[in-house]
Amino acid sequence: MYNNQWIMTQEWHNILFLHWPVSPDDLIEHIPFELELDLYNGSAWIGLVFFKVKGNRPRLTPPILGFSSFLELNFRTYVTFQGRVGVYFFSLDANNPLIVKLMRMGGFLPFRYAEISLKQSKNTFTVHSRYREGKSVPEVLVTTFKPIPGRIESNLFERWLTERYYLWTKTKDNLFRVYISHSPWVLQNVTCTIFKNSMASFLNSNDNVNGPIAHYSKLKKARFFPPVKENRENK
Numbered sequence: 001m002y003n004n005q006w007i008m009t010q011e012w013h014n015i016l017f018l019h020w021p022v023s024p025d026d027l028i029e030h031i032p033f034e035l036e037l038d039l040y041n042g043s044a045w046i047g048l049v050f051f052k053v054k055g056n057r058p059r060l061t062p063p064i065l066g067f068s069s070f071l072e073l074n075f076r077t078y079v080t081f082q083g084r085v086g087v088y089f090f091s092l093d094a095n096n097p098l099i100v101k102l103m104r105m106g107g108f109l110p111f112r113y114a115e116i117s118l119k120q121s122k123n124t125f126t127v128h129s130r131y132r133e134g135k136s137v138p139e140v141l142v143t144t145f146k147p148i149p150g151r152i153e154s155n156l157f158e159r160w161l162t163e164r165y166y167l168w169t170k171t172k173d174n175l176f177r178v179y180i181s182h183s184p185w186v187l188q189n190v191t192c193t194i195f196k197n198s199m200a201s202f203l204n205s206n207d208n209v210n211g212p213i214a215h216y217s218k219l220k221k222a223r224f225f226p227p228v229k230e231n232r233e234n235k
Contacts, residue, residue, distance in 0.1 A: 006181065006223035008058050013219055014118070014125060015051040016145055016190065018212040019161055022046055026203050027077055031088050032170040034230070038078040038085055040160055047076050047087075047161065048141065048199060048212075050127055052118060055221075056099070070096035071116040073129045073141060075199055078161075079168060081177070081230065086166030091139075091199075093131050107171045108227070114139075123147065142195040147188050147216040154187055158215065162187065168230070175230040182222040190216035 021043035028037060037044045050073045057063045074092045078085070093114035094100050103111040114131035124146045132138035154162070162185045167178045192214040 006059055006225050008224040009055065009222065010053050010224075011055045011219065011221050012051040012217075013054055015049065015217040015220060016125075016127070016143075016192070017162060017187075017215040017217075018048040018050075018143075018192070018194075019214075020046055020212050022203060030090065030202065031077065031079060032168070032175055034170075034175050035079040035081050035088060035168060038080045040157065045078055045161065046200060046203075047074075047078075048197075049074050049076065050129075050141075053094075066098060067096070067102075070094050070099050071118055071129075073114065073116060073127075073199075078164065081168060081175075084166050084177070085164065086168060086177075087164045088168050091131075093129060108176070109169055137198065137201065139199050139201060140196050141199050143192060143197075144195075145190050145192040145214065145216065147190050147218070150188065151186050152189055154185070158187060159185075161213075162215065169227075176227040177230055178227050179225040180222050181225065182220050185217055185220070188216045188218070190214050 022045065024037050024039060024044045027044050031037065052071055054069050055063055056068045072092065072094045075090045076087045079088045089110055092109060092111045093116065094111060095114060095116040097113050100111045100113045103109055112131055112133065114129050116129040119126045124144060126144045127141065129141045130138050165180055167180065169176055192212070194212070
């Protein structure tokens with residue numbers, strides 16, 4: 001299906017997954033009409049995923065100073081298209097303005113510049129993310145998390161949340177699919193305290209203020225393949 005001509009690679013470090021169930025009615029108008037929400041036991045799910053990017057580079061190019069490392073917080077939900085399962089991003093926040101400018105070229109992905117910091121004290125991490133541009137009320141996430149040593153054997157639901165290898169995005173009335181290649185996730189349990197979360201301000205419900213389902217993974221290397229324009233013939 002895909003040859004080896006990937007176009008970009010990254011390493012993701014100290015990945016934190018935060019998930020909440022939401023009503024499908026709260027999300028359906030916020031995704032492209034071509035996509036269907038992927039439900040689990042009747043609920044749609046939103047995810048906040050935080051990580052540090054290292055080694056970001058195009059194929060056949062060494063990492064470039066100022067472009068290779070940054071912090072990212074993405075806000076997503078889970079969708080299907082023609083039998084494939086994947087993710088749809090509402091936003092991808094990064095603390096590197098150069099990366100954001102490049103990624104936003106052509107309006108292809110909803111990257112935004114945000115003030116994001118990561119602090120580590122022994123085995124405890126603190127994340128503070130703040131995005132405000134054009135908003136009277138900023139979108140903020142403040143959380144601490146501490147991974148619990150030892151991998152877990154992922155159950156069906158945990159794999160459903162995390163093993164997603166396609167993303168879809170829509171620009172200029174065209175729907176595109178991007179394949180992301182990486183090994184299966186090695187997950188750990190994590191203790192997590194959320195002090196503030198206003199990232200999903202467009203949701204009608206307040207489900208996202210409750211305690212999330214949280215997981216941690218130490219490291220993942222990923223490769224990105226060229227976008228594919230979707231149509232009825234794509235399989």
